[in-house]
Amino acid sequence: MTTDSNLPGAAPDAIAFDCYRTLVSNDHSDWRKMFGQIIVEQELPFDQDGLWEKWRRYELQFRASRTVLEDPSQSPPFKTYERAWSECFAQVFEDAGVEGDAAAAGKRCVEHLARRPAFPDTVPALQALIGRVKVGVFSNADENSLRPLLKTIGIGFDAIASSESTRVYKPAPAAFNTILTMLGTEPERTWYVGDHLYDDVRGGNDVGLTTVWINRTRERVGPDDAAPAIEISDLRQLPQIIASIPR
Numbered sequence: 001m002t003t004d005s006n007l008p009g010a011a012p013d014a015i016a017f018d019c020y021r022t023l024v025s026n027d028h029s030d031w032r033k034m035f036g037q038i039i040v041e042q043e044l045p046f047d048q049d050g051l052w053e054k055w056r057r058y059e060l061q062f063r064a065s066r067t068v069l070e071d072p073s074q075s076p077p078f079k080t081y082e083r084a085w086s087e088c089f090a091q092v093f094e095d096a097g098v099e100g101d102a103a104a105a106g107k108r109c110v111e112h113l114a115r116r117p118a119f120p121d122t123v124p125a126l127q128a129l130i131g132r133v134k135v136g137v138f139s140n141a142d143e144n145s146l147r148p149l150l151k152t153i154g155i156g157f158d159a160i161a162s163s164e165s166t167r168v169y170k171p172a173p174a175a176f177n178t179i180l181t182m183l184g185t186e187p188e189r190t191w192y193v194g195d196h197l198y199d200d201v202r203g204g205n206d207v208g209l210t211t212v213w214i215n216r217t218r219e220r221v222g223p224d225d226a227a228p229a230i231e232i233s234d235l236r237q238l239p240q241i242i243a244s245i246p247r
């Protein structure tokens with residue numbers, strides 16, 4: 001939680017947000033249920049949790065290898081989530097000697113992310129910020145997930161960019177620089193709000209943004225974690241913090 005003594009010196013010109021688990025919920029329990037639907041649709045010989053866990057092992061390998069932060073130019077060629085997730089299903093099916101439609105399953109995941117519910121504080125917080133600061137979103141997501149999802153939130157964002165549109169995943173600096181350019185603001189006048197200490201806080205800190213960690217579940221920062229400038233547990237704290245910064 002931020003206190004008066006560590007408030008940023010100036011109110012921001014713009015605030016950019018992560019999307020999943022920042023503006024909308026994205027629980028693994030929902031993913032497991034969706035995997036259950038894929039099993040039914042494709043008549044696959046897996047149980048829901050078994051398919052999820054096998055697939056997730058490959059998915060975590062993709063996440064761990066997609067960005068070489070020390071030298072982003074050495075990162076492997078960009079892959080959308082739909083392609084990466086389909087490849088994870090293909091691996092699982094191959095391992096088990098199962099005939100399944102990996103492409104259809106990958107597409108199902110992208111569609112699942114287009115239908116996540118906003119947190120109760122999301123819309124009130126965004127409404128309170130719009131008109132006071134520019135508001136943008138950069139999400140590690142495919143366009144077919146992010147665009148329809150943000151339409152359901154019904155907020156007129158000043159800028160929206162995705163990993164797919166930028167061909168790069170956070171925490172690569174290019175992700176943050178893209179949204180800064182689109183918002184037309186400088187890093188020192190921009191806040192980035194996200195739930196993830198590596199992708200969002202580490203990445204945002206690296207390009208000089210004021211990072212805000214939305215910590216809804218009151219997790220603790222570990223010794224090796226990046227330190228956010230501000231910590232909140234509810235997005236409605238953002239307009240309150242801005243109002244408390246002396247002009």
Ligand SMILES: [Mg+2]
Pocket residue numbers: 018019020021022194195196
């Ligand atoms: Mg997130």
